[in-house]
Amino acid sequence: MTKxxxxxxxxxxxxxxxxxxxxxxxxxxxxxxxxxxxxGLELCDVIRQNYDIPIIMLxxxxxxxDKKQGYLQGTDEYVTKPFEPEEMVFRVKALFRRYNRTxxxxxxxxxxxxxxxxxxxxxxxxxxFLPMKxxxxxxxxxxxxxxxxxxxxLIRLVWGxxxxxxxxxxxxxxxxxxxxxxxxxxxxxxxxxxxxGYKIEVKTP
Numbered sequence: 001m002t003k004x005x006x007x008x009x010x011x012x013x014x015x016x017x018x019x020x021x022x023x024x025x026x027x028x029x030x031x032x033x034x035x036x037x038x039x040g041l042e043l044c045d046v047i048r049q050n051y052d053i054p055i056i057m058l059x060x061x062x063x064x065x066d067k068k069q070g071y072l073q074g075t076d077e078y079v080t081k082p083f084e085p086e087e088m089v090f091r092v093k094a095l096f097r098r099y100n101r102t103x104x105x106x107x108x109x110x111x112x113x114x115x116x117x118x119x120x121x122x123x124x125x126x127x128x129f130l131p132m133k134x135x136x137x138x139x140x141x142x143x144x145x146x147x148x149x150x151x152x153x154l155i156r157l158v159w160g161x162x163x164x165x166x167x168x169x170x171x172x173x174x175x176x177x178x179x180x181x182x183x184x185x186x187x188x189x190x191x192x193x194x195x196x197g198y199k200i201e202v203k204t205p
Contacts, residue, residue: 004089014038018046026053028092033059033070041073048074048153054095056088071196072150098146107142109202110187114139123184130180133158137173141190141200150197174198 001008009024011017015037020026029047033040044055057075067078076098077091105117111124116139121128130138136158141149149157151167159169178190188202 001089001092004092006092014040014043014046017043021047021051026051028054028056028095030056030058030088030092031075033057041069044070044073044075054099056091056095068196071148071193072152074150074153076144076147098144107139109142109145109200110184110205112181112184112187114142128180134173134177134180137170138177141198142188145188145200145202148193148197148199154197170198 009020009026011020013035014031017029017031018038021029029043031040031043035043038046040057040059044057047053047055054077055075056077056079057070058079058081059070060081070078076095079088079091105115107114107116112128113122113124114135115121119132119135121130121135121138137154140154140157151170154170155163155167159165174190174192181188186203188200191199191201193199
């Protein structure tokens with residue numbers, strides 16, 4: 001990573017990693033699952049609650065259940081050992097490209113344009129009117145195309161940490177969004193990852 005021009009800050013374990021996050025402006029975290037004092041899954045949860053940065057989970061585990069747990073905790077990518085160093089570089093660059101799309105109040109998904117500042121969605125010709133929670137949910141997913149969000153994450157990010165309703169409300173709102181944007185499947189799709197949550201995939205023009 002240093003050879004690629006990135007500044008790297010290391011931590012010996014999860015507790016030290018939290019200290020480094022507090023002391024420095026961190027843009028991306030690469031986390032090993034097996035760490036003393038605070039493991040990678042616990043650290044991932046802390047980061048998701050306090051920081052809006054990409055996370056790559058690095059581990060020797062290659063079981064589907066372990067990957068599911070990692071994604072549920074909020075990791076963006078899951079890399080299993082052994083791996084080629086170049087692969088890690090590619091994934092880091094891809095995540096930065098994905099997150100950089102969120103730096104503007106304008107999010108573009110081909111014909112669909114989301115204006116977060118003015119709370120408006122257009123298709124290039126007309127304004128598409130969405131209820132506020134649908135707008136917030138669509139915006140949250142669209143900010144990070146390709147990133148998988150668990151239902152719990154979406155509840156916390158869209159409805160708030162004090163929400164006491166059923167997490168199935170996410171499913172209901174996703175269904176409404178799919179119906180609303182059914183004619184725009186060539187622009188983007190909301191994908192379901194069974195047992196985990198949802199992500200948006202933007203189609204290549």
